[in-house]
Amino acid sequence: MARRMTINVDEAVVGCCGPIGSGALSEPEANEAARIFSVLSDPARLRILSLIASTTEVCSCDLEGPTQKSQPTISHHTRVLAEAGLISGEKRGRWMWWSVVPGRLKEVSGILSR
Amino acid sequence: MARRMTINVDEAVVGCCGPIGSGALSEPEANEAARIFSVLSDPARLRILSLIASTTEVCSCDLEGPTQKSQPTISHHTRVLAEAGLISGEKRGRWMWWSVVPGRLKEVSGILSR
DNA sequence: TGCTCATATCGATGGCTGTCAATATTAGGA
DNA sequence: TCCTAATATTGACAGCCATCGATATGAGCA
Numbered sequence: 001m002a003r004r005m006t007i008n009v010d011e012a013v014v015g016c017c018g019p020i021g022s023g024a025l026s027e028p029e030a031n032e033a034a035r036i037f038s039v040l041s042d043p044a045r046l047r048i049l050s051l052i053a054s055t056t057e058v059c060s061c062d063l064e065g066p067t068q069k070s071q072p073t074i075s076h077h078t079r080v081l082a083e084a085g086l087i088s089g090e091k092r093g094r095w096m097w098w099s100v101v102p103g104r105l106k107e108v109s110g111i112l113s114r
Numbered sequence: 115m116a117r118r119m120t121i122n123v124d125e126a127v128v129g130c131c132g133p134i135g136s137g138a139l140s141e142p143e144a145n146e147a148a149r150i151f152s153v154l155s156d157p158a159r160l161r162i163l164s165l166i167a168s169t170t171e172v173c174s175c176d177l178e179g180p181t182q183k184s185q186p187t188i189s190h191h192t193r194v195l196a197e198a199g200l201i202s203g204e205k206r207g208r209w210m211w212w213s214v215v216p217g218r219l220k221e222v223s224g225i226l227s228r
Numbered sequence: 229t230g231c232t233c234a235t236a237t238c239g240a241t242g243g244c245t246g247t248c249a250a251t252a253t254t255a256g257g258a
Numbered sequence: 259t260c261c262t263a264a265t266a267t268t269g270a271c272a273g274c275c276a277t278c279g280a281t282a283t284g285a286g287c288a
Contacts, residue, residue: 020160020219021167024180030157030164037160040226041152042246043144046134050144053135053228060265066138070248075266077246094255094264100228105134109223112154114167114214156276174235184278189236191276208234208285 015107021114033111039084040108044069045077052087053100060096129221135228147225153198154222158183159191166201167214174210 016032017025025033040046047067052058063074078098081087085104090097130146131139139147154160161181166172177188192212195201199218204211 020164021214023164023168025161025164027157027161030160034155034157034160037151038155038245041148041155043141043148044246046144046148046151047139047141050134050137050139054137069246071265072249072267073247079266091255091265096265100135105226105228109226112219112223114219152275158276183276185235186237186279187277193236205235205285208232210235 017111019113020111036084036108036111039080039086042077044073045081048074048077049081049086049100052098053105057097057099060098131225133227134225150198150222150225153194153200156191158187159195162188162191163195163200163214166212167219171211171213174212 016036017029020033040049044067048063051063051066060074060078063069063078064071067074069077078087078089078096082089082098085101086108087098088101090099130150131143134147154163158181162177165177165180174188174192177183177192178185181188183191192201192203192210196203196212199215200222201212202215204213
C-alpha cells in the first residue's frame with residue numbers, strides 16, 4: 001500500500017516573503033529565505049533535485065550512481081529537500097520514490113523577482 | 115570623477131546552466147549553481163541585497179544600521195554579492211554606491227524553472 | 229603635507245554542515 | 259519467524275564561512 005509522506009514541511013516557509021526588490025526584508029523574512037537558499041547551495045543536493053525534476057519520479061536507489069555519494073548521504077539530502085518542501089516522497093514496498101512538489105520551485109524563484 | 119567598478123565578476127557563472135528540470139545537472143553545472151545559491155544563503159547578505167534592490171542606489175554607510183553588522187562585515191558581503199554579479203559598485207568621493215545588476219536576478223531565478 | 233573619514237584587507241575564531249562508517253529500522257519473501 | 263535488501267539514524271570529523279578587532283588604503287579638505 002502506498003503512503004504519501006510529507007516530512008516536516010514547515011508551512012511558514014511556503015510564502016516567506018515578497019519579491020526581494022519590494023521593500024527591505026525583515027530579519028525573520030531574511031532568515032527564512034536564507035534557509036531555503038542554503039538548501040539549494042549544495043552541488044549534490046542540486047543534482048539530486050535536478051534528477052527528480054527532470055522526470056516524474058525517482059527512486060532513492062537511483063540517486064547514488066549519478067551523484068557518487070553514499071547511501072546515508074543521499075538519505076540526508078532527500079530529507080533536507082523534503083523538509084524544505086521542494087520534493088515529497090512516497091514509500092512503495094522497500095523503495096522510496098521522490099517527486100517534486102508542484103509550484104514550489106516557482107514560489108522560491110519568485111523571491112528573486114523585483 | 116566616477117568610476118564603474120565591476121569586481122571580479124566570473125563570466126562563466128552568468129549562464130551556468132539551463133532550468134533545473136530539463137535534464138540532470140552535470141557536476142560543473144551543479145557546482146556553479148550551488149555557488150550562486152550559497153551567496154544567497156545568508157540572512158545579512160539577503161537583507162543587503164533587498165535594500166539595494168528596493169532603491170536605485172545605496173551607500174555602504176547606509177547598510178550598517180539596518181543590518182546591525184560591523185563595517186568589515188558589510189564590506190565582506192557587498193564584495194561577495196559583487197563577485198557573484200548580483201550588484202555592482204561605484205565609488206564617488208569617499209562613498210561607495212551599490213546598485214543591482216539588471217537582469218542578473220532574473221537569470222538566477224531562471225535556474226529554478228522547469 | 230597632515231588630518232579625518234569611509235571603505236578594504238588581514239587574522240583569528242566559533243559555529244555550522246557535508247560526508248561516511250556503523251548501526252537501526254522496516255518491508256518482502258521463504 | 260528467519261533472512262535479505264532498501265532506507266533511516268547516529269556519531270564523529272574535517273572543511274568552510276560569517277563575524278569582528280585591528281590595521282591598511284585612499285579620498286577630500288585645510
